[in-house]
Amino acid sequence: MTLNKLSVACCAVQQTARYVAARSYVTASTSSFKAKDVEITRTKSPAAKPDVSKLKFGHHFSDHMLEVDWSESKGWEKPRICPMKNFQIHPAAKCLHYAVELFEGMKAFRGVDNRIRLFRPMENMKRMLTSAERSALPTFEGRELVELIKKLISIDVDWVPKASKEQPSSLYVRPTYIATEPTLGVAISTTAKLFVIIGPVGPYYATGLAPVKLLADPQYVRSWPGGSGGFKMGCNYAPTLYTQTIAASHGCQQVLWLFGDDHQLTEVGAMNLFTFWVNEHGEKELVTAPLDGLVLPGVTRKSLLELSKKWGEFKVTERKYTMKEVTKALNENRLLEMFGAGTACVVSPIDGLFYKNEMLKIPTMNNPAVTNRCMKELLDIQYGRTPSDWVELVE
Numbered sequence: 119m120t121l122n123k124l125s126v127a128c129c130a131v132q133q134t135a136r137y138v139a140a141r142s143y144v145t146a147s148t149s150s151f152k153a154k155d156v157e158i159t160r161t162k163s164p165a166a167k168p169d170v171s172k173l174k175f176g177h178h179f180s181d182h183m184l185e186v187d188w189s190e191s192k193g194w195e196k197p198r199i200c201p202m203k204n205f206q207i208h209p210a211a212k213c214l215h216y217a218v219e220l221f222e223g224m225k226a227f228r229g230v231d232n233r234i235r236l237f238r239p240m241e242n243m244k245r246m247l248t249s250a251e252r253s254a255l256p257t258f259e260g261r262e263l264v265e266l267i268k269k270l271i272s273i274d275v276d277w278v279p280k281a282s283k284e285q286p287s288s289l290y291v292r293p294t295y296i297a298t299e300p301t302l303g304v305a306i307s308t309t310a311k312l313f314v315i316i317g318p319v320g321p322y323y324a325t326g327l328a329p330v331k332l333l334a335d336p337q338y339v340r341s342w343p344g345g346s347g348g349f350k351m352g353c354n355y356a357p358t359l360y361t362q363t364i365a366a367s368h369g370c371q372q373v374l375w376l377f378g379d380d381h382q383l384t385e386v387g388a389m390n391l392f393t394f395w396v397n398e399h400g401e402k403e404l405v406t407a408p409l410d411g412l413v414l415p416g417v418t419r420k421s422l423l424e425l426s427k428k429w430g431e432f433k434v435t436e437r438k439y440t441m442k443e444v445t446k447a448l449n450e451n452r453l454l455e456m457f458g459a460g461t462a463c464v465v466s467p468i469d470g471l472f473y474k475n476e477m478l479k480i481p482t483m484n485n486p487a488v489t490n491r492c493m494k495e496l497l498d499i500q501y502g503r504t505p506s507d508w509v510e511l512v513e
């Protein structure tokens with residue numbers, strides 16, 4: 119073995135040892151920051167709030183943020199709620215080089231009764247912890263982070279916009295977790311920062327509830343078996359921006375991610391995909407791709423599956439399905455609706471697929487019955503019009 123190969127091998131052994139060590143933090147559920155330890159510093163210069171009718175997704179942030187630091191030597195430090203600020207970060211921090219970063223996306227809603235609700239926040243925490251584990255970052259108690267998020271929202275409660283029929287606005291909550299160790303080795307980070315920023319949002323698309331067209335080109339692959347596509351890690355999103363420009367050049371707003379030689383439909387942009395059709399056996403069926411590691415396990419996806427199963431009006435199926443099935447259904451007039459589903463847009467109807475150099479017309483808007491019902495029932499729960507144990511009151 120040459121010296122070079124030897125040092126690579128040693129390095130790999132060391133790294134494995136550190137990974138095993140890191141895994142013990144990951145599984146040590148007793149080691150977490152606690153919400154009751156939070157230190158609060160309030161801003162002396164609150165910002166002006168934006169006009170609710172002009173909210174652009176992800177452009178506006180409230181007066182405060184939450185921050186918790188971790189290090190291998192000291193463990194979790196006390197959580198801090200402080201005025202919104204820029205970070206100081208070492209230029210060698212691992213997140214800046216190897217995208218050791220993960221995030222969540224959830225919303226707080228000002229209900230018709232003026233109370234503030236979070237939608238299934240523990241589902242986001244569960245997912246965040248799986249992303250943390252996949253990033254070899256230490257875990258924490260999800261409940262503690264939810265309590266801190268509630269505290270943060272209650273301090274900035276005036277930033278939760280009042281929604282109207284035309285403006286289904288809400289407060290977007292972005293928990294983020296980054297590896298901060300200031301060294302360049304591709305190795306597990308010994309320091310990390312968890313933070314949460316929040317801000318008012320309107321509809322995700324400038325087009326509102328207008329339908330979107332999707333680029334369906336199998337040469338672009340988002341996710342693969344054994345990869346990280348099933349986790350909300352920043353590294354999955356950077357490569358999609360180029361594809362987004364290709365989509366735009368074909369008049370499409372989003373990308374339909376296909377997978378495999380049989381062109382399986384997985385998901386859309388950063389949303390899960392639902393197809394409502396009359397299947398080959400003549401049954402009405404709502405179908406979505408299974409959680410086999412290729413798609414992100416969306417909270418909206420899970421909720422819509424649970425809701426539509428409860429309606430009991432058609433078959434609800436999680437399975438692999440392909441473009442061949444979709445084009446056949448389209449040709450036989452069995453395809454009824456297609457929509458994306460995710461926290462940011464809730465439900466987004468699809469009216470075209472650009473596939474094999476042809477724009478296939480998807481008839482969703484002829485009668486978007488299931489699309490609209492999914493949208494309405496979720497919003498009714500989120501804004502407190504329908505009582506549900508899926509929501510948690512902020513205070």
Ligand SMILES: *Cc1c(COP(=O)(O)O)cnc(C)c1O
Nearest residue numbers: 388389390414416417418460461
């Ligand atoms: C966040 C996300 C979704 C939707 O998840 P929700 O929990 O419903 O918001 C779907 N796909 C991808 C790739 C995502 O990043």
